[in-house]
Amino acid sequence: MADLKSEFLGIHSPNPFWLASAPPTDKAYNVNRAFEAGWGGAVWKTLGEDPPIVNVSGPRYSALHSNERRVIGFNNIELITDRPLQTNLDEMRQIKRDWPDRALVASVMLPMNEEAWAKYVPMIEETGADAFELNFGCPHGMSERGMGAAVGQVPEYIQMATEWCKKAASIPVIVKLTPNVTNIVLTAKAAKEGGADAVSLINTINSIMRVNYDTLTMFPTTDGMGTHGGYCGEAVKPIALNMVAEIARTQETRDIPISGIGGISDWRDAVDFLALGASNVQICTAAMVYGFKIIDDLTDGLSSFLDDKGMRSVTELVGKAVPSVTDWQYLNLNHIEKAFIDQDLCIQCGRCHIVCEDTSHQAITNMVDGVRHFEVIDEECVGCNLCVSVCPVDGCMSMRHLEAGTDPRTGRPISNEKSNWTTHPNNPMRKDK
């Protein structure tokens, strides 16, 4: 079996799966249970100044459900820890003593003045925590007080606070980034310039889940009023993956270690993050939906995967897919694919036909010789992958690369030479080859 032992900023853990800073890591009781279940590390629920904040006693969470009531997306308006700082520090110290092989990271959120950082950072470090994670991402409540995402959305503030923290800390500092920005690279760069040892992302996305159809108020509410929350869970994974990959492939940020967060529910999601440049991953929603036991699938699924790939450690997987991510302008415009339907697997639902007919290129039949039959018309198929995406049968539809001959759609010969937009004749800004 592949070894899942993980090292992140010199912090060792038996596997690369940490619990993200959130309700599951609010206190020793939960973290103990998580470590007993096998989690590699925990980022403690964000600490703040005393007196602690106060949470609402109404709904803090709500979910986007499938019809089977599977949780697809998740929203929360819980703030940082609402327990006294000392209680948290005492429990963290005990946990680190009881579980020396697990990673314990202190998430912190402090006001924008250096004194606060100078005062609290050493106090927190004394617990024996392995690192700090700076919560510059929380999008609700705390941001109204000039913290959380209010800091994370301004690169200069990120840099400033990171510098204050670094000055006071002797352990590594991870900056947790908010996705509620237009360009994640700018905030990652600011963290790096502030001296951060790593970034973690994404925090949650501003969200309102829906409306209550009876009262026509937003849903959920606390006594009739609601506020936006932070969105997470499976639905946000593609957004998170893009941001991770952007940091991993951009010259100025590619060398900063990444802890990947956002919608990881099973080991395959973890592979996505690791291959796109994260060195480890953090998880919250899946644990909040199913409990800590999901660590079993995460660890042995990842381990089997590494075995199948002939990889001996997680490190070998990290960043593997990053070179395949590029800008649109560099995609090979000479590459031709066509959709293909395996008639032995086709169940005749006709979904491929109707979506192509109504919304794309009229490239799939519905009738051949008077009989219901679905077949790709290569003369019309632009290779868009819509039909493959909607086909309900796994493996029935696929994309096939035309390697030689003529593209029946354009009548042009297929060239094995690569050619992209930068040199395309239609590009007024083209560069000469």
Next chain:
Amino acid sequence: MATSEADIRPNRLDKAEIEDNFTDLHPPLSRSEALIEADRCYFCYDAPCTTACPTDIDIPSFIQKIRSDNIRGSAHTILKENIMGGMCARVCPTEVLCEDACVRNTHEDKPVEIGLLQRYATDPIFEQATQLFEAGESSGKIVAVVGGGPAGLSCAHRLAMLGHRVKVFNRDAKPGGLNEYGIAAYKTVDNFAQREVDYILSIGNIDVENNVELGVDFTLGDLRDKYDAVFLGFGLGAVNALGLDDEDIPGVEDAVDYIADLRQADDKSTLPVGRRVVVVGGGMTAIDIAVQIKRLGAEDVVITYRRGAEQMGASEFEQNLAQTNGVTILHWAAPTSLSRSDGGAVTIEMERTELDQDGRLQLTGETFSLEADVIFKAIGQTLAGDTLAQELGKLDVDGGKIVVDANQATSIDGIWAGGDCVAGGDDLTVSAVQHGKVAAISIDRSLRNG
């Protein structure tokens, strides 16, 4: 020759046990079950299930509306094509219609439960009597509908929607036809048939006269004189005979009559039930009488059918239902004679059958006999009565049933027909509803152009 006493009596089971035996055969889906099942629908293009539905219900659409909790919209999608969508959700042999066509059969051998979803969508509409339709702007025309069963009521409802007044002449004491008098009781519990009739009639502009029979109380001529158009949907009033001597002896009964009594009984435990029962026939009625008599407490129930399982008119599901209820099905055996002992028990002599080289059914000479307290005839129905035959003498008839075209028009101008009384039908409620709907649309076109 039977020697024993006939053992026929009520109260074979106590009332509570019988009530329990006649609860819903397919209990309705809960909301969670419905949402999960609806999620299984692939929303096929040109959906095979819709093609397989005799009334052309847009099945993927009504299921999609269940998914979005748009139950009224879902019910409207169903009922606008099939006003008896509630009953059809209970009695359609979906396993040979929509659910047989479901592409999930190819994928995983388990179709979407369309029938149960249809019931989920329509039940609240009937429970709350939510009116989804309104009578159309008056055309000033009035149409006579003969028969208050599925074909007649479907035709009447569509005519009302299209703006015509309708007069329904119904032979029975209540409208509903076989929905009220024929279908097995455990398929339509809680008086659903009458609730559905009430819903259909609540559109307005439909008058129903009960206890009146064509050829007895009025003639086709009367209707043609007084009404702008006529629709015949009176079903099949008589039961086919076995063609044996002594067929009228006590102890030999028509399954259809017994089921009608059963459906109308306030207390089913009062019905007379034989200890040993033989049912002759292979269709839905044979299964319905066999299973119901078993559930009323009969000990031994045997269905005899002259051909094999595959040729039975009853679907595979229905055959399995009979067998899991403890009914024995004897294939390849035909009755040859009937006799009655002094004690009242009836003996039915049977002879084994087989197909000859040309595929024709023939007797093999091998015989056996069955003794029973009651024998039910369930070998199909036919148009009733000489007077009716006289009435219909003016119409083209084939195999004892009325000939119609694709618009359900008969050979006589101004007369349409549908349901079990027309040739080429399949004796299904859903087909009768479609006939009535198609006829109404054709009548409307004719009245507006004529």
